[in-house]
Amino acid sequence: MKTLYISDLDGTLLTNKGGLKDRAAEMIKRMSDKGVLFTYATARRFVSAGFIMKKAEIKLPVITMNGVIIADGQSGDVIKLNGFKEGQLEEVKGFIRQYEETPLVYSFVDGIQRVSYLESNTSRIKNYIRSRKGDNTLRPCNSYDELFQGDIHYLTFINPIMPPEISNKVFSQENGFDTTKYFDIYHKEDLWCEVFSSEASKSNGVLQLKEMLEADEVVCFGDNLNDLPMFGISDRCYAVANAVKDVKEAATSVIGSNENISVPVFIEKEQCRPLAYTPHETVIIEPDRERFADAVKKASSREISGIGTLNEKCIHAALKNYYANDYDHEAKIGGFYADIVTENGIFEIQTANWGKLNRKLDSMLEACHVTVVYPCEKRIKTSSVSEKSGELIREGCFRYNNSLTDFFLELYRIKSFITNPNLTICIAELEVERINYVNEKTGRRGKGKYTKTPLKLRREIFLEKPEDYKCFLPEGLPHEFTVKELQLLTKTTDAKIMLEILGYMGITEKFGKRGNSELYRLVL
Numbered sequence: 001m002k003t004l005y006i007s008d009l010d011g012t013l014l015t016n017k018g019g020l021k022d023r024a025a026e027m028i029k030r031m032s033d034k035g036v037l038f039t040y041a042t043a044r045r046f047v048s049a050g051f052i053m054k055k056a057e058i059k060l061p062v063i064t065m066n067g068v069i070i071a072d073g074q075s076g077d078v079i080k081l082n083g084f085k086e087g088q089l090e091e092v093k094g095f096i097r098q099y100e101e102t103p104l105v106y107s108f109v110d111g112i113q114r115v116s117y118l119e120s121n122t123s124r125i126k127n128y129i130r131s132r133k134g135d136n137t138l139r140p141c142n143s144y145d146e147l148f149q150g151d152i153h154y155l156t157f158i159n160p161i162m163p164p165e166i167s168n169k170v171f172s173q174e175n176g177f178d179t180t181k182y183f184d185i186y187h188k189e190d191l192w193c194e195v196f197s198s199e200a201s202k203s204n205g206v207l208q209l210k211e212m213l214e215a216d217e218v219v220c221f222g223d224n225l226n227d228l229p230m231f232g233i234s235d236r237c238y239a240v241a242n243a244v245k246d247v248k249e250a251a252t253s254v255i256g257s258n259e260n261i262s263v264p265v266f267i268e269k270e271q272c273r274p275l276a277y278t279p280h281e282t283v284i285i286e287p288d289r290e291r292f293a294d295a296v297k298k299a300s301s302r303e304i305s306g307i308g309t310l311n312e313k314c315i316h317a318a319l320k321n322y323y324a325n326d327y328d329h330e331a332k333i334g335g336f337y338a339d340i341v342t343e344n345g346i347f348e349i350q351t352a353n354w355g356k357l358n359r360k361l362d363s364m365l366e367a368c369h370v371t372v373v374y375p376c377e378k379r380i381k382t383s384s385v386s387e388k389s390g391e392l393i394r395e396g397c398f399r400y401n402n403s404l405t406d407f408f409l410e411l412y413r414i415k416s417f418i419t420n421p422n423l424t425i426c427i428a429e430l431e432v433e434r435i436n437y438v439n440e441k442t443g444r445r446g447k448g449k450y451t452k453t454p455l456k457l458r459r460e461i462f463l464e465k466p467e468d469y470k471c472f473l474p475e476g477l478p479h480e481f482t483v484k485e486l487q488l489l490t491k492t493t494d495a496k497i498m499l500e501i502l503g504y505m506g507i508t509e510k511f512g513k514r515g516n517s518e519l520y521r522l523v524l
Helices: 009-015 022-033 046-056 092-097 123-131 164-170 200-211 224-232 247-251 261-271 290-300 313-323 354-364 403-415 466-471 483-490 495-504
Strands: 003-007 037-040 062-064 069-071 078-081 104-110 112-118 136-142 152-158 177-183 191-197 215-223 236-239 331-333 337-338 338-344 345-349 370-386 391-395 397-399 422-437 445-463 508-514 517-522
Touching: 003 009, 009 046, 009 215, 009 261, 022 037, 022 046, 022 261, 037 062, 037 397, 046 062, 046 069, 062 200, 069 200, 092 164, 092 191, 104 422, 123 152, 136 495, 164 313, 177 224, 200 215, 200 224, 215 224, 215 370, 224 247, 236 247, 313 338, 313 345, 313 370, 313 422, 313 445, 337 345, 337 354, 345 354, 354 370, 354 403, 370 445, 466 495, 483 495, 483 517, 495 508
Parallel strands: 003 037, 003 215, 112 136, 215 236, 345 370, 370 422
Antiparallel strands: 062 069, 069 078, 104 112, 104 152, 152 191, 177 191, 331 337, 338 345, 370 391, 370 397, 422 445, 508 517
16 A cells, blocks of 8 residues: 655644754655655745755655645745635735735745735734744735735735634635634744635645555644644544644544654654564563573683783673574675574674664664664773783772663664664673773773673663663652753763653653753653
């Protein structure tokens, strides 16, 4: 079945600040490259929407201005204009003058799309003008005659003066108009009334696009009242968690919030082909310590002995031995070599620099379930020996490392993949002995002269589905909390980067403020 996914922008795909997160852009681009049909439908003009969505590289036509214009997703060139009929606005212009309305008038003036407004009275549209600073398509006018110049195809009344009974009569379906009213999500005090041809609307734009692309079904996403017509003609429709009540009630189902990039995450899960993998019964696993001890012995015997030659290699080799019986069991998949290939998929052992995994994951997740193992040095003993004689100079004691900041930073580096159902993250908590080889005269360690040997595998944490990430939430965390409150409980781990990851997984979401502090809440 050929499925066309169409998302609203503001409040749905975009954040509360009106931007597109890099991770969302990466996911959309990757899905489009793999043949997924994705585009957007918005009340915005292309000049605004196209700038925000540029990094997502939308290949399909896009629906703008509530279906008035279907434009090329790359260039913005008009593919279809569903504008007003000739003479349709003559009576409307009279009512605008009569009630001294100050609408935004969208028209083509000398072949260029402009947004005209009366410069003498901008009090009701001040937020709009302020938010569009630098927009060279804005066209301030000194009179109604100037305001109504050009080929008009769209009107927006912000905080309209005209009584509803009058506007409903003037802009009726019988007169060939369609309207949508809603409160602006960025300036909630502003009521928007948008007027366009009855041949337009998001719903008509969706149907036209479905026919153009010969799609079998349409799946759409939205948050506000102007998305309801689109919901009405879609095969399936999903409201984001922050959507208004009427939209949620009309939806097939409710997904996560816009802040948690829930639209691309939903599409990824729906389009991702589940690959063979046997999941673990619990998130936290007690390891086979005897098997790990054998794996360490095998790794140590393979390494060339000598000062400074082991470094991180022994840890990496021991974990390879532990997760696969055959140390040399590697395979080339999609131009990349996997550390381990087993009946339960690929295992990649990666301590740091997870950004290098992105190209690997893009290729391997198409072929096999992938488990990325993060060696976490939970308990460390550091001793010093003479680099000349090998004699013990100072024997250290064990110290605990309870910070997960580095782990969350590594997850952030592969952020566009971490919700993929075919990816598992495993934290291998280790007890490690580090030996520094020092110069007896200076007391300093030579560059790179140290060894690390794993002594014990304390436990394994397998993160296989979003709810597994709840294991990182500290005890005593209230349902609603600030970053500062979370930081007090997590102590050694950076709460901000932790919340980024938990937000991606749909565990938490940002939903408001308490004083000057952002307020978060648990979702799952």
